[in-house]
Amino acid sequence: MTISEKVAYLKGLAEGLNLDTEKSKEGKLISVMIGILEELAMSVEDLEENALNLGEEIDVLSDDLADVESIVYDEDEDDEDYDDDWFEVECPTCGETLVVDDKALADGEVECPECGSRYALDLSDDDEEDGESEEDEKE
Numbered sequence: 001m002t003i004s005e006k007v008a009y010l011k012g013l014a015e016g017l018n019l020d021t022e023k024s025k026e027g028k029l030i031s032v033m034i035g036i037l038e039e040l041a042m043s044v045e046d047l048e049e050n051a052l053n054l055g056e057e058i059d060v061l062s063d064d065l066a067d068v069e070s071i072v073y074d075e076d077e078d079d080e081d082y083d084d085d086w087f088e089v090e091c092p093t094c095g096e097t098l099v100v101d102d103k104a105l106a107d108g109e110v111e112c113p114e115c116g117s118r119y120a121l122d123l124s125d126d127d128e129e130d131g132e133s134e135e136d137e138k139e
């Protein structure tokens, strides 16, 4: 039973009492109270319907926002990839993918997790004539 139906039932009960709503103060009180209950019931049901509609609209908006987020954040992740100074190279020995990350750059070398080969990283700019042309290879 909805609130409106309960109020309608209550109204029927009151009418069954044949209350004198003109001369009896109690009868008038009950009549006014039932009138207020009827208004409240309609207001509450309107609000409930509005809340349901709003919920559906929020679902739609949420889906749209998720689409936007997937686009925006995917681009951000791409940017972060560029910000993070890491890249992948192929191990010359076994072909395993080597990740050259911050740690490898700090160490100046990268070790292959597959075959254990180590490779020195040449961090200097290409072909600068700074007198030292010898290539320092760590093992």
Ligand SMILES: [Zn+2]
Pocket: 091, 092, 093, 094, 095, 096, 112, 113, 114, 115, 116, 117
């Ligand atoms: Zn390897």
